[in-house]
Amino acid sequence: MTYLTRASSLHGFHEFARSQNLNPAELLREAGLARDVLDNPDALISFHRFALVLELASKASDNPLFGLEFGLYQGVGIFGSLLYLMRNAKSVGDALRDLGHYFHVHDNYGDVAVHRADDHALLYYATEAQNLPGGRQVSELVVGVGHQLMRTLLGSRWQPAVAMFQHAPAVNLARYRRLLGVAPRFNSAFDAWMFD
16 A cells, blocks of 8 residues: 655745754655655655655764654644645534544555544544654654644643553653653554643
């Protein structure tokens, strides 16, 4: 299967890469992407090349949390036209259902869903693909973007209980906590936010 994502997945890459003292055009070239890839945010690009850009940037900046920090920086701009749909939903629940239902239009690598259980809900991103170069960076970017999405939809009412990652921690847990505002859980079944 060929995995694709919209070029909007790299929303803000040039600015963020420069803030990390990186040359964004060079990183895109190294990953096999055109330097003007963001000129058409709705264009489809290889998901593997997208993940490779994140991995290359993480290594070049010597920042193991590049993906997480970039996801927090990007926020909802990553969703492109899906954002319009979510912002016009009647409720946050409807917005998240719409995101899950139409996410395949943005990215066919993973699925976004909300799962309710007892007194909490999980907003998660799951994929069956394994051993993706840059997979940890993607995992952390997804959690960062999820945080900003929920803050956009709920404002200060967004009070998550925990952030969940599929992988082991890359750095000291205090750095994750500083960025996310909550203690993370690692080696989970999927990348997710748990909340009331």
